[in-house]
Amino acid sequence: MNIVVLVKQVPDTYSERKLADADHTLDRGSADAVLDEINERAVEEALLIKEAQGDDSTITVVSMGPERATEAIRKALSMGADAAVHVKDDALHGADVLQTAKILAKAIGTVEGVDLVIAGNESTDGVAGAVPAIVAELLGLPQLTHARKVELNGTTLTVERETADEGLVKLEASLPALVSVSEKINEPRYPSFKGIMAAKKKPVNTVTVADLGIDTGEVGLDNAWSTVLEAAPKPPRSGGTKVEDEGDGGTKIAEYLVAQKLI
Amino acid sequence: MSEVLILVELHDGDVKKVTHELLTAARRLGEPSAVVVGAPGTAAKVRDALAAHGAAKVYSAESDDAADYLVTPKVDALATVAATANPAAILVAGSSEGKEVAGRLAVRLGAGLIVDAIDVDGSGVTSQSIFGGAYTVKSKVGHGTPVITVRPGAIDAEAADGAAAELSAVDLPAVDAARATKILSREPVVGGDRPDLAEASVVVSGGRGVGSAESFSVVEELADALGAAVGASRAAVDSGYYPHQFQVGQTGKTVAPQLYIALGISGAIQHRAGMQTSKTIISVNKDAEAPIFEISDFGVVGDLFKVAPQLTEQVNKRKG
Numbered sequence: 001m002n003i004v005v006l007v008k009q010v011p012d013t014y015s016e017r018k019l020a021d022a023d024h025t026l027d028r029g030s031a032d033a034v035l036d037e038i039n040e041r042a043v044e045e046a047l048l049i050k051e052a053q054g055d056d057s058t059i060t061v062v063s064m065g066p067e068r069a070t071e072a073i074r075k076a077l078s079m080g081a082d083a084a085v086h087v088k089d090d091a092l093h094g095a096d097v098l099q100t101a102k103i104l105a106k107a108i109g110t111v112e113g114v115d116l117v118i119a120g121n122e123s124t125d126g127v128a129g130a131v132p133a134i135v136a137e138l139l140g141l142p143q144l145t146h147a148r149k150v151e152l153n154g155t156t157l158t159v160e161r162e163t164a165d166e167g168l169v170k171l172e173a174s175l176p177a178l179v180s181v182s183e184k185i186n187e188p189r190y191p192s193f194k195g196i197m198a199a200k201k202k203p204v205n206t207v208t209v210a211d212l213g214i215d216t217g218e219v220g221l222d223n224a225w226s227t228v229l230e231a232a233p234k235p236p237r238s239g240g241t242k243v244e245d246e247g248d249g250g251t252k253i254a255e256y257l258v259a260q261k262l263i
Numbered sequence: 264m265s266e267v268l269i270l271v272e273l274h275d276g277d278v279k280k281v282t283h284e285l286l287t288a289a290r291r292l293g294e295p296s297a298v299v300v301g302a303p304g305t306a307a308k309v310r311d312a313l314a315a316h317g318a319a320k321v322y323s324a325e326s327d328d329a330a331d332y333l334v335t336p337k338v339d340a341l342a343t344v345a346a347t348a349n350p351a352a353i354l355v356a357g358s359s360e361g362k363e364v365a366g367r368l369a370v371r372l373g374a375g376l377i378v379d380a381i382d383v384d385g386s387g388v389t390s391q392s393i394f395g396g397a398y399t400v401k402s403k404v405g406h407g408t409p410v411i412t413v414r415p416g417a418i419d420a421e422a423a424d425g426a427a428a429e430l431s432a433v434d435l436p437a438v439d440a441a442r443a444t445k446i447l448s449r450e451p452v453v454g455g456d457r458p459d460l461a462e463a464s465v466v467v468s469g470g471r472g473v474g475s476a477e478s479f480s481v482v483e484e485l486a487d488a489l490g491a492a493v494g495a496s497r498a499a500v501d502s503g504y505y506p507h508q509f510q511v512g513q514t515g516k517t518v519a520p521q522l523y524i525a526l527g528i529s530g531a532i533q534h535r536a537g538m539q540t541s542k543t544i545i546s547v548n549k550d551a552e553a554p555i556f557e558i559s560d561f562g563v564v565g566d567l568f569k570v571a572p573q574l575t576e577q578v579n580k581r582k583g
């Protein structure tokens with residue numbers, strides 16, 4: 001079975017994230033970058049499926065991003081993925097959700113006979129939660145998104161979709177298909193020393209936009225179908241009153257709420 | 264005036280509040296047309312509610328399959344209507360499914376996409392709050408029919424008279440089984456009588472400090488006294504104190520209520536990302552150095568098991 005996992009390098013949410021003043025794009029230099037936690041779970045799920053299949057399944061990670069994305073790719077490979085496709089092109093600077101999905105769909109197309117695409121449900125920087133669905137649209141695949149549980153029986157996939165607004169929805173489709181995983185799906189493994197060493201020898205195919213048969217004039221900030229007109233940092237919220245509880249903490253809050261006309 | 268399409272969100276056959284918010288936003292851009300997708304008979308039941316919020320037209324895209332497949336019937340319905348109505352914009356709720364519908368629709372129509380707008384003005388310029396409220400950006404679609412998802416709760420719904428007398432039937436294309444995802448069963452969120460987390464005007468959340476699933480009753484009792492929704496931090500969810508669908512934060516729900524009360528939550532950046540645009544924030548934490556105090560309008564350094572019940576009692580007394 002051929003599995004593709006979509007992984008993304010994101011600014012670490014523990015560090016401050018900034019927009020570049022010049023063009024309102026993510027200032028990738030300003031924060032530490034890591035393999036998005038949700039994508040570790042996506043890789044883990046691919047590994048679990050491969051292990052359950054007990055055959056010679058191949059897991060290919062696909063990532064679009066600047067040079068630094070190689071770190072995320074290496075991490076995925078050291079967890080146990082077999083190969084990688086890295087779409088790296090300066091023309092992609094400022095790519096929007098739609099462009100990203102189009103590039104990823106093309107990059108997935110370079111992997112032969114894909115049976116299953118696994119993505120994270122939402123990235124921690126974009127939080128569009130739309131890329132997997134759009135990739136499914138472009139590739140004509142059924143989408144089984146926001147999965148907290150995935151089961152594969154032959155070529156039939158069943159998934160428990162869990163979202164805050166819909167609750168639990170049980171889904172079914174047949175392969176080839178696209179799955180996006182939610183935070184509750186699994187606990188990703190740590191790469192072993194052996195895995196880290198092995199990752200160094202695994203093939204990473206670096207491709208450009210042109211290699212994917214896309215005109216560079218169709219991508220990047222200048223060609224996005226929506227534009228950011230202005231961006232303003234919110235003034236940081238400042239703390240208000242802080243009191244020690246002296247047996248009347250609850251009453252104090254109630255008084256505050258009354259004063260603010262909140263109760 | 265051009266039509267502006269909105270996708271109706273339903274819960275148990277009733278129109279969700281966010282649909283009224285979409286109609287309100289749509290009126291700024293043109294004449295709102297509501298698109299209802301579901302099993303036969305769905306649209307007729309909600310037409311009056313939609314008209315009361317300004318829907319000038321109601322499209323009904325109904326079939327047995329429409330309710331039994333994920334996302335794609337809604338994309339099909341909107342794409343079909345858009346092909347003839349030539350709308351000025353298409354607005355979809357920024358729910359999990361709404362974002363997916365909007366994304367797919369945008370590529371299908373070859374149109375620009377704006378995700379998670381918190382405001383839309385008459386010229387189609389949208390505001391978005393990103394990085395958990397650290398920045399506000401204004402954007403505009405410059406290509407094709409703008410497809411915009413609007414964050415639930417961000418726009419105040421206003422009632423308005425809409426014409427919406429007749430239903431216009433939309434023929435849905437047949438489902439292509441190889442490309443579609445079948446819904447086998449649904450177990451909607453059991454929030455009981457509490458308001459929906461994303462739509463509540465008051466949210467009371469508990470964190471790891473609550474200590475156990477049983478003691479979450481302290482959080483629930485305060486929430487019920489205030490008519491609030493209950494939320495939880497990821498640590499509380501991971502520890503099994505409260506179900507995942509109530510998680511607030513970067514990887515949970517983003518909420519922006521009038522009042523947010525955090526009990527036993529330290530205020531990690533990922534939690535703040537989901538709640539720091541709340542109008543008023545109140546926190547109780549026994550650690551005076553907890554970062555949650557940095558963004559709280561009123562904070563009590565103390566034991567939540569002493570402070571919260573006292574507050575519940577005070578609230579109930581004032582109501583009484």
Ligand SMILES: Cc1cc2nc3c(=O)[nH]c(=O)nc-3n(C[C@H](O)[C@H](O)[C@H](O)COP(=O)(O)OP(=O)(O)OC[C@H]3O[C@@H](n4cnc5c(N)ncnc54)[C@H](O)[C@@H]3O)c2cc1C
Nearest residue numbers: 470471472496497498512513514515527528529534549567
């Ligand atoms: C990629 C990523 C995504 C994440 N997404 C989210 C998210 O969506 N939402 C989220 O919440 N977190 C998220 N986190 C986790 C986040 O980093 C924190 O670990 C989490 O928010 C901590 O939850 P907490 O405040 O309940 O627990 P803790 O940090 O353990 O804080 C518990 C607090 O309770 C106080 N306390 C203990 N006992 C009492 C008592 N009796 N009375 C009063 N106070 C008491 C303590 O002083 C402490 O401050 C994410 C992390 C990562 C890496």
Ligand SMILES: Nc1ncnc2c1ncn2[C@@H]1O[C@H](COP(=O)(O)O)[C@@H](O)[C@H]1O
Nearest residue numbers: 006064119120122123126128129130131
């Ligand atoms: N640049 C990218 N490279 C690889 N995968 C991506 C990229 N952007 C998004 N994805 C995938 O899509 C998921 C959801 O992203 P988003 O729709 O941006 O919230 C991520 O968890 C990834 O699996």
